[in-house]
Amino acid sequence: xxxxxxxxxxxxxxxxxxxxxxxxxxxxxxxxxxxxxxxxxxxxxxxxxxxxxxxxxxxxxxxxxxxxxxxxxxxxxxxxxxxxxxxxxxxxxxxxxxxxxxxxxxxxxxxxxxxxxxxxxxxxxxxxxxxxxxxxxxxxxxxxxxxxxxxxxxxxxxxxxxxxxxxxxxxxxxxxxxxxxxxxxxxxxxxxxxxxxxxxxxxxxxxxxxxxxxxxxxxxxxxxxxxxxxxxxxxxxxxxxxxxxxxxxxxxxxxxxxxxxxxxxxxxxxxxxxxxxxxxxxxxxxxxxxx
Amino acid sequence: xxxxxxxxxxxxxxxxxxxxxxxxxxxxxxxxxxxxxxxxxxxxxxxxxxxxxxxxxxxxxxxxxxxxxxxxxxxxxxxxxxxxxxxxxxxxxxxxxxxxxxxxxxxxxxxxxxxxxxxxxxxxxxxxxxxxxxxxxxxxxxxxxxxxxxxxxxxxxxxxxxxxxxxxxxxxxxxxxxxxxxxxxxxxxxxxxxxxxxxxxxxxxxxxxxxxxxxxxxxxxxxxx
Numbered sequence: 001x002x003x004x005x006x007x008x009x010x011x012x013x014x015x016x017x018x019x020x021x022x023x024x025x026x027x028x029x030x031x032x033x034x035x036x037x038x039x040x041x042x043x044x045x046x047x048x049x050x051x052x053x054x055x056x057x058x059x060x061x062x063x064x065x066x067x068x069x070x071x072x073x074x075x076x077x078x079x080x081x082x083x084x085x086x087x088x089x090x091x092x093x094x095x096x097x098x099x100x101x102x103x104x105x106x107x108x109x110x111x112x113x114x115x116x117x118x119x120x121x122x123x124x125x126x127x128x129x130x131x132x133x134x135x136x137x138x139x140x141x142x143x144x145x146x147x148x149x150x151x152x153x154x155x156x157x158x159x160x161x162x163x164x165x166x167x168x169x170x171x172x173x174x175x176x177x178x179x180x181x182x183x184x185x186x187x188x189x190x191x192x193x194x195x196x197x198x199x200x201x202x203x204x205x206x207x208x209x210x211x212x213x214x215x216x217x218x219x220x221x222x223x224x225x226x227x228x229x230x231x232x233x234x235x236x237x238x239x240x241x242x243x244x245x246x247x248x249x250x251x252x253x254x255x256x257x258x259x260x261x262x263x264x265x266x267x268x269x270x271x272x273x274x275x276x277x278x279x280x281x282x283x284x285x286x287x288x289x290x291x
Numbered sequence: 292x293x294x295x296x297x298x299x300x301x302x303x304x305x306x307x308x309x310x311x312x313x314x315x316x317x318x319x320x321x322x323x324x325x326x327x328x329x330x331x332x333x334x335x336x337x338x339x340x341x342x343x344x345x346x347x348x349x350x351x352x353x354x355x356x357x358x359x360x361x362x363x364x365x366x367x368x369x370x371x372x373x374x375x376x377x378x379x380x381x382x383x384x385x386x387x388x389x390x391x392x393x394x395x396x397x398x399x400x401x402x403x404x405x406x407x408x409x410x411x412x413x414x415x416x417x418x419x420x421x422x423x424x425x426x427x428x429x430x431x432x433x434x435x436x437x438x439x440x441x442x443x444x445x446x447x448x449x450x451x452x453x454x455x456x457x458x459x460x461x462x463x464x465x466x467x468x469x470x471x472x473x474x475x476x477x478x479x480x481x482x483x484x485x486x487x488x489x490x491x492x493x494x495x496x497x498x499x500x501x502x503x504x505x506x507x508x509x510x511x512x513x514x515x516x
Contacts, residue, residue: 051374227396252394255377270347270373277349281305288306 002087002105003049004206004239005073010046010082010111012068015039027261027282032063042068043263046082052206055233055240057254057271059247059286065263066243070209072111073241074128075118083109086125090206094124123153127200131212133192136199137184143170143195144180147202154203169198173228190221197228201236208238214249226252247290251275259283292494293345293463294321298354298369300340314340318354320513327495329509331502336515338498339389342465344369345496346386347376361462381410385461387469391440391452399426399443399451400436406459425454429480445472453481457488464488466497470504482508 013021018037025032025041032041043065050056058066071077073084085106096117110121130136137146147166148159156162167177173194175187184192193213200208210229214222230253233240242253250257251271258268259280266280278284299316303309315337322328330338343349345356345368356368362382363375371379380386393402403422407413413421423436429450435443440451449472457464466485470478485508489495499505505512 049374223396230394256373268373269350270376272348273350276343277302279303279350284305 001051004052004087004090005050006083006085006106007046007048007050007073008083008085010069010072010084011044011080012042012065012072012077013039013044013080014042025262026264027266027280030262032065032263041263043072043260046265048258048265048268050207050239050241052239053233053237054256055242055254057250057257058241058243058260059245059250059257059274060260061245061286063262064260066245066260067211068263069260070128070211070241070243074126074209075111075122079111082111084111086110086121090125096120096124119153123150123155123203125205126207126209127203127205128209129193129196129200129211129213131215133184133189133196136196137192139185140183142181143175143184143187143198146184146195147199150199150202165202166198169202170195172201172232173198174224188221190217190225193217193221193225194228197225197232201232204236206239208233208240210240210242210244212244214246215244229253247275247287259286292322292324293356293358293496295319295341295345296355296357298341298344298351298356300337300344300349300352314349315344315515316353318513318515322494322496322511324359325489325492325494326510327489327497327508329505329512330496330498330515331505331512332515338515339467341515342386342467342496342498346380346384346465347371347373348386358463383462384465385456385459385463386465387453387456387467389468389471391448393440393452393455395441396439398437399431399440402440402451403454403458406455410459422454422458425458425484426451428484429454430477446474446477449473450477450481453484457484460488460491460493462493464493464495464497466495466499468498468500471500478504 016037017039020036021034021039021041022044024034024036046069060066072079088105088107091107144163144166147169148162151162151165166180170177170180175191175194184195214225217225242250244250254271257271257274258265259274261282267283274283275287278287296319298318300314302312302314318341320328330341332338340349344351351369354369357365358368359365360379360383362378400422403426404418407418407421431447431450440448453469470481
């Protein structure tokens with residue numbers, strides 16, 4: 001099986017940048033702030049493959065660059081360097097076959113596409129669930145409307161079909177369909193999170209980004225959201241990129257894991273190996289700090 | 292089928308100033324197709340470490356683990372990429388840990404069915420029938436089938452663990468004290484199930500604390516000092 005996406009040399013800097021930025025930041029320097037010029041190296045040199053149907057975990061402390069990584073891959077921020085390529089089989093039939101590149105199994109660098117093409121790719125292939133439901137949902141319009149908005153982006157036009165699809169997804173994510181015309185602002189945190197998941201899945205994505213989805217939810221709600229994600233990812237054969245600082249979440253969802261520190265990946269491996277035989281100083285600290 | 296050459300594993304503890312603990316070193320053995328190798332040695336000798344190195348739960352540090360896989364041909368499990376290791380775990384290598392570690396909030400029956408569905412591609416009904424039969428042989432009463440194993444006794448959990456590990460008929464089975472928390476009767480049932488699996492051609496490497504037990508199941512014993 002070939003990877004769904006290949007990410008190579010991905011990086012993001014905020015600031016003017018100087019020749020010493022990379023040498024003076026990173027896990028050894030224990031900072032991502034360049035002392036010479038004040039540039040923040042949010043992440044650098046990220047390299048991984050994500051396979052169809054696989055869940056890849058990204059762990060690390062706050063500020064290690066996990067969410068930056070997701071925002072780059074979801075085209076929310078332009079990358080400073082690096083490439084993301086997608087397997088052409090994922091583009092077939094979507095009218096996106098000309099995503100650059102020189103033939104072969106993979107597309108060109110998606111990060112270099114124009115904004116229009118990026119929006120298309122995002123609407124047709126990707127879904128995202130944020131820690132903060134305010135980022136993923138419009139709180140003032142109905143839950144069903146939130147899902148319909150996403151479907152419109154993916155090219156749906158028939159209102160009745162969109163409503164049926166929204167009801168189907170809300171049902172799958174255990175949100176009472178009778179409340180689909182209420183705005184998410186009326187919902188509890190766990191319910192808002194489930195509406196976000198329904199919205200993220202509405203366009204049948206191949207790739208789902210989960211950015212700290214259970215942080216801030218109480219334990220029983222966390223468990224329900226995680227069980228839901230686990231079941232849906234099997235059902236929809238999703239490739240997941242799971243960002244979390246919670247090793248329990250990573251252990252539950254992911255077969256492979258990358259550990260990030262100060263903007264760099266310090267270690268990657270099978271999740272059980274990372275948890276039981278962490279190699280890097282920082283991974284050991286992270287595992288030892290687990291409650 | 293599998294041969295280990297000069298395997299060594301050292302843990303470097305960074306929080307103790309880079310202190311190095313050697314868990315095992317100079318371990319070599321070979322297991323032929325369809326046979327059972329027992330690992331023996333005192334507590335702390337590194338028996339479990341060897342098994343975990345074979346399964347990649349620990350990263351082997353030195354040495355080679357040559358394995359003739361059905362999927363890829365001959366490979367070195369010490370250096371094989373992560374994805375390929377995952378594939379072997381899915382298709383041919385099983386591992387029975389000392390304690391049950393499963394996803395919470397999944398019923399006992401589902402725990403046993405899951406690898407059958409995923410690895411053997413069985414239909415749900417067939418998997419349910421087989422998993423139920425296996426659990427009953429291991430004397431887990433049907434009224435517990437839809438309960439969560441986390442609520443079971445230690446011995447019951449271990450029997451669910453064994454059912455999960457052998458139900459999908461792995462080609463190579465790694466056993467870390469599978470009978471440690473079981474009474475004699477249950478232990479005998481487990482040994483019977485292992486014997487059946489071997490009769491179908493499975494190869495096994497196992498740790499048993501009980502020397503007598505080890506002598507009855509193993510064709511060969513490797514002493515880890």
